[in-house]
Amino acid sequence: MAEYQVLARRYRPQRFADVVGQDPIVTTLKNMMRFQRVAHAFLFCGSRGTGKTTLARLFAKALNCEALSADFEPCNQCASCKEITAGHSLDILEIDGASNRGIEDVRKITETVGYSAASGRYKIYIIDEVHMLTKEAFNALLKTLEEPPPKVKFFFATTEPHKVLPTILSRCQRFNLSRIAADQIVATLQKIADDMAITVEGEALRLIAAMADGGMRDAESLFDQVLAFHEGGITLETIAQVLGIMPRDIFFQIDQAGKAGDYAQAFEIVHQVFSQGKDLVFFVDGLIEHFRNILVVKLSGKNTPLLNASATDRERYEASALLYRKDQCMHVLDYLIEAQGQIRFAPSSRIALETIILSVMRSHQRIPIDYLVKELVQLEGKLNSGAPATAAPLPPPQPVQVAKGSISEDPTPSPTDIPTKKIPAVEPPPPQEPADVKELMKKQSRYDTVAHFAAVELGGSLQKMPLR
Ligand SMILES: [Zn+2]
Numbered sequence: 001m002a003e004y005q006v007l008a009r010r011y012r013p014q015r016f017a018d019v020v021g022q023d024p025i026v027t028t029l030k031n032m033m034r035f036q037r038v039a040h041a042f043l044f045c046g047s048r049g050t051g052k053t054t055l056a057r058l059f060a061k062a063l064n065c066e067a068l069s070a071d072f073e074p075c076n077q078c079a080s081c082k083e084i085t086a087g088h089s090l091d092i093l094e095i096d097g098a099s100n101r102g103i104e105d106v107r108k109i110t111e112t113v114g115y116s117a118a119s120g121r122y123k124i125y126i127i128d129e130v131h132m133l134t135k136e137a138f139n140a141l142l143k144t145l146e147e148p149p150p151k152v153k154f155f156f157a158t159t160e161p162h163k164v165l166p167t168i169l170s171r172c173q174r175f176n177l178s179r180i181a182a183d184q185i186v187a188t189l190q191k192i193a194d195d196m197a198i199t200v201e202g203e204a205l206r207l208i209a210a211m212a213d214g215g216m217r218d219a220e221s222l223f224d225q226v227l228a229f230h231e232g233g234i235t236l237e238t239i240a241q242v243l244g245i246m247p248r249d250i251f252f253q254i255d256q257a258g259k260a261g262d263y264a265q266a267f268e269i270v271h272q273v274f275s276q277g278k279d280l281v282f283f284v285d286g287l288i289e290h291f292r293n294i295l296v297v298k299l300s301g302k303n304t305p306l307l308n309a310s311a312t313d314r315e316r317y318e319a320s321a322l323l324y325r326k327d328q329c330m331h332v333l334d335y336l337i338e339a340q341g342q343i344r345f346a347p348s349s350r351i352a353l354e355t356i357i358l359s360v361m362r363s364h365q366r367i368p369i370d371y372l373v374k375e376l377v378q379l380e381g382k383l384n385s386g387a388p389a390t391a392a393p394l395p396p397p398q399p400v401q402v403a404k405g406s407i408s409e410d411p412t413p414s415p416t417d418i419p420t421k422k423i424p425a426v427e428p429p430p431p432q433e434p435a436d437v438k439e440l441m442k443k444q445s446r447y448d449t450v451a452h453f454a455a456v457e458l459g460g461s462l463q464k465m466p467l468r
Contacts, residue, residue, distance in 0.1 A: 006221070016030065020188050040154065042154070043168075044155065047179055050214065051180075052128075053126065053157050061085075063124070093112075095126070113125075130156040130164060186205045189208060200234040207239050207243075244279045258364055265361075292333065298321045328364070339352075339356050
């Protein structure tokens with residue numbers, strides 16, 4: 001049986017043209033070769049799976065290629081190219097900084113630096129996770145880095161450039177690789193699927209891209225996992241099943257049920273999640289992403305590139321966005337992010353999840369604090385102008401929760417939904433006191449009342465927050 005080669009290796013770019021999402025860096029590297037201004041040390045920085053070592057290897061391959069194309073692409077046919085592709089080139093030495101981090105390991109490098117590469121070629125050291133080297137190892141490397149022998153190059157890669165010593169940084173040409181856009185990941189996975197003659201739903205690839213969070217290697221590993229499981233075409237359902245995540249439907253269901261006040265659905269949804277053995281942490285992560293997407297659509301419209309979704313899902317997000325106020329989305333997000341950290345420690349994850357979904361649904365009942373303050377200020381105006389004190393409707397402190405830090409340009413809750421409460425009229429001041437002092441005192445006491453009212457509301461709602 002032939003050994004299975006993981007997708008990330010099988011489809012590793014062997015030409016600059018196949019590198020995804022790093023166009024400016026590719027252009028710069030080619031220009032360096034074009035103008036023969038190749039520095040002797042490079043640092044490739046970027047989050048995992050963005051192609052740091054892939055680019056380093058490609059660059060090394062191009063520098064040593066015997067038949068470089070006019071467009072500076074390695075030929076992949078010459079002896080040097082073939083050796084590098086197969087991973088046994090004697091001129092390209094790859095070192096994992098994480099497992100060779102001591103001074104002894106670096107000494108081995110600096111001792112071999114003097115031995116030149118095969119005739120005409122460069123000797124290139126690729127050190128991955130270079131930030132893991134010890135300080136002593138860095139210092140041992142420094143001298144070689146300062147004055148490397150001719151035809152020696154150092155390519156470093158790191159996910160954490162801030163941990164690399166400034167003395168090293170200042171001797172390197174630095175490239176910051178960007179996270180790969182979801183659309184580009186989807187397109188690459190689609191190419192792989194076509195190449196392997198596998199039919200796969202576009203939605204399914206989007207879900208993988210969302211989970212990979214900008215890393216092509218992560219996306220390919222997830223796809224590997226799905227391929228190992230599936231038989232026949234790959235659907236959204238397959239992916240959700242294999243990776244233990246929820247399809248988006250269930251989140252849209254929460255939106256509808258919450259608006260309709262159908263709280264029983266919270267229990268049904270959790271039952272569904274549990275009976276399918278889904279990972280709860282993934283579920284809460286998914287819910288956070290859902291509200292993030294709703295907020296993004298609310299702020300930037302459904303066609304925003306900030307949203308990784310199909311046309312159908314964009315329509316659905318737009319419909320859901322109409323069900324929430326902006327401040328409400330922000331409040332729910334705050335709440336979910338806090339709950340996310342705590343769900344692992346909850347004694348009963350089932351009840352914790354029920355509570356979380358109920359709280360999200362009940363966010364429709366929350367009244368923003370600036371709405372309350374506006375009402376109070378209006379009431380004050382009416383009192384001053386002699387209007388009846390009972391005219392302005394006010395929510396009673398007991399059954400409402402107040403959104404903290406809210407911003408409301410959205411429809412505020414209809415006053416008719418809120419039970420009215422009588423506020424006692426302020427006693428007219430005795431006529432003998434000077435007018436400005438009286439006015440000041442009156443204002444002071446009103447603001448005190450507003451502040452006190454707000455404090456009671458906030459205190460009450462904080463106590464009611466679950467998982468605290
Ligand atoms: Zn070649």
